[in-house]
Amino acid sequence: MRLIASDLDGTLLGPDQLLASETIAALQEVAARGVIIAAATGRSHRTAVGKIAPAGVVSWAVCSNGATLYDVDSARVDHMHRIDDATVETAMSVIGEQLPGVGFGWESPAGFGLDDRFRELQPRVDEFGDTYRDPPMNRHPEEVIKLLVAHADLVANDLLEKVLPAMPPGVRATCSGAAFVEVSAGGVSKASTIATLCQRLGIDRADVVAFGDQNNDRELVEWAGTGVAMGNAHPDLSDVADVVTDTNADHGVATYLRELLG
Numbered sequence: 001m002r003l004i005a006s007d008l009d010g011t012l013l014g015p016d017q018l019l020a021s022e023t024i025a026a027l028q029e030v031a032a033r034g035v036i037i038a039a040a041t042g043r044s045h046r047t048a049v050g051k052i053a054p055a056g057v058v059s060w061a062v063c064s065n066g067a068t069l070y071d072v073d074s075a076r077v078d079h080m081h082r083i084d085d086a087t088v089e090t091a092m093s094v095i096g097e098q099l100p101g102v103g104f105g106w107e108s109p110a111g112f113g114l115d116d117r118f119r120e121l122q123p124r125v126d127e128f129g130d131t132y133r134d135p136p137m138n139r140h141p142e143e144v145i146k147l148l149v150a151h152a153d154l155v156a157n158d159l160l161e162k163v164l165p166a167m168p169p170g171v172r173a174t175c176s177g178a179a180f181v182e183v184s185a186g187g188v189s190k191a192s193t194i195a196t197l198c199q200r201l202g203i204d205r206a207d208v209v210a211f212g213d214q215n216n217d218r219e220l221v222e223w224a225g226t227g228v229a230m231g232n233a234h235p236d237l238s239d240v241a242d243v244v245t246d247t248n249a250d251h252g253v254a255t256y257l258r259e260l261l262g
Helices: 008-012 023-033 044-056 083-100 117-122 158-168 191-200 215-223 234-241 252-261
Strands: 003-006 036-040 062-064 070-072 076-080 103-108 109-113 148-150 171-174 181-186 207-214 228-229
Touching: 003 008, 003 191, 008 207, 008 252, 023 036, 023 044, 023 158, 023 252, 036 044, 036 083, 036 191, 044 062, 044 070, 044 234, 062 207, 070 191, 083 148, 083 158, 103 117, 109 117, 148 158, 158 171, 158 181, 158 207, 191 215, 207 215, 207 252, 215 234, 228 234, 228 252
Parallel strands: 003 036, 003 207, 036 062, 207 228
Antiparallel strands: 062 070, 070 076, 103 109, 103 148, 148 181, 171 181
């Protein structure tokens, strides 16, 4: 084990969305043995960095489902994968035709923006913090790195099933367990960005342990040398994982790492 890549919500974080003392101790122990620790989350770096800060040993944050790589030690965005502006327009048009009444949000380098409908459907989202535009914007900016889709009656994976057939070339959709669906540039995922990071660091995928609980963790869990699903994971993720550990409420990441370290 040379690198750990872990999802945050539902995985590394407890139900209170905080790092438990048991998890912090386990991360610090593996870091002391020279293992590199990277978060891999659907969250923006704007909220992810604060969540992992108490451990003090998470060096990298792959955020926005792989669209952003954040260097925690240097406190800077290493790079971002943006969606072509014309592709954003096409995706919004096609999805809107297929699912009337949807709302859209978007993340750009400047922060989050929400249209009126998205704000109505999702009035409170922890992820947005204080970075959303007020009043809501009904025209997305250029340089979108993540498009968000919300619906009145469909949520999470049920909404994803309806959105996937409407995806134009150049984008991919996934679900992190939130009520809305998240759309990124084609070919961009947690797995692709962790793979790029490992190539830079000279780490083989066989030496990567990845933890997750949702649809947007599947590619990473399958790619890693050892893929670990949480006890609270979506059944589809558990089916492809090498190992299933305890739930996030029972500090499953810490449980697995303690067993691995002996």
